[in-house]
Amino acid sequence: MERLYLLICIVLLASSGFSSRYHSPQATSRLSNQHRRNFESQTGGFAVWMPVKVEENDQIRRSTCIGSARDIHFFIARTNGAYWLVQYCELSDDEMKKLSGSEILDQARREVLADVFGTLKQETRITLNGYAGRHIVADSALKTGGMEKPDGTSKARVFLVGNRVYRLATYVFGENWGGNLERMDEFLESFVLLKR
Numbered sequence: 001m002e003r004l005y006l007l008i009c010i011v012l013l014a015s016s017g018f019s020s021r022y023h024s025p026q027a028t029s030r031l032s033n034q035h036r037r038n039f040e041s042q043t044g045g046f047a048v049w050m051p052v053k054v055e056e057n058d059q060i061r062r063s064t065c066i067g068s069a070r071d072i073h074f075f076i077a078r079t080n081g082a083y084w085l086v087q088y089c090e091l092s093d094d095e096m097k098k099l100s101g102s103e104i105l106d107q108a109r110r111e112v113l114a115d116v117f118g119t120l121k122q123e124t125r126i127t128l129n130g131y132a133g134r135h136i137v138a139d140s141a142l143k144t145g146g147m148e149k150p151d152g153t154s155k156a157r158v159f160l161v162g163n164r165v166y167r168l169a170t171y172v173f174g175e176n177w178g179g180n181l182e183r184m185d186e187f188l189e190s191f192v193l194l195k196r
Contacts, residue, residue, distance in 0.1 A: 037190055041086075044073060046166065048086055049190035051183045052079045065089035066099075066107045066165060081177035084187055085169045093163070101160050105134050108158040108165055112136055116154040116171055117146030126157065129193055133159035142171055150174075155184045161193065 039054055040047040056076040063072045070089050077084040091104070099107075113120060118138030126133045135157050139150035156169040168191050172180040 037192065039075070040194070041075065042194065044075070044086070044088055045161075045164075045194050046086065046088075047190075047192050047194060048168070049187060050077045050084055051082075051180070051187060052077045052084070064111060066091060066095070066104055066111075068095075079178065079180065081173040081175055082180035082183075083169075083171050086166070086191070087169075088164050088166045091163045091165065096163050101132050104160050104165065105132060105158055108160075108167060109134055109136055112154075112156045112158065112167065112169060113138055116169070117141040117144075118154050119150065128159050128161075128191070131159050131161045131193075133157055135188070140171055143173055153181060153184070155188060157188050157191065166191075 037047040037049050039050045041058060043058065054075055054077045056074055059074045059076075060071050061074060062069055064070075065072050066089070072087050072089045075086040091099075109120075109123065112118070113136070116138060118140045120136065120138050122135075122137040124135040126135045136155065138154045138156075140152045140154040141148060141150050142154070143151040152171055152173045154169065154171045156167060158168075159166045168188055170184045170187055172184060
């Protein structure tokens, strides 16, 4: 009988993690155990949960960000029927003086939609650590390069953090292979800023 009692106590202690004070800070996040932040960029100043391995880690490409050609840092992961992207660019002091935060986020939204041949379905103002952002949901014709009707779903978030613009984007083909639609929000919600 004492052995059974001891076994039950051990099982209860193990299942409760001995005590909540020993849990890591991530253990109390809204993310499920399966969806912990597994990718971090010190230079980018962020951490995020990527559902698959990152293929392109901090690739710098010249592209359009907030209406001008500039260097953009890319972090991309792909799986069958979906992609996951984090990117950021930095604006000059002159640009920051010319454009309001709202204008910068409006332009970021237009670029998100253009990149995925998207039609806006929903846009919500959001914040991250007090920084302004937008949550964007769109029907997308990315698979066909915009030549046909929408063939998938795109969700994105953009944030203005000082003079840096972050963009997180995910796209899933209409077929939803592997249940990727269900992963979109967890990917977007997992994004956190690291202390710089």
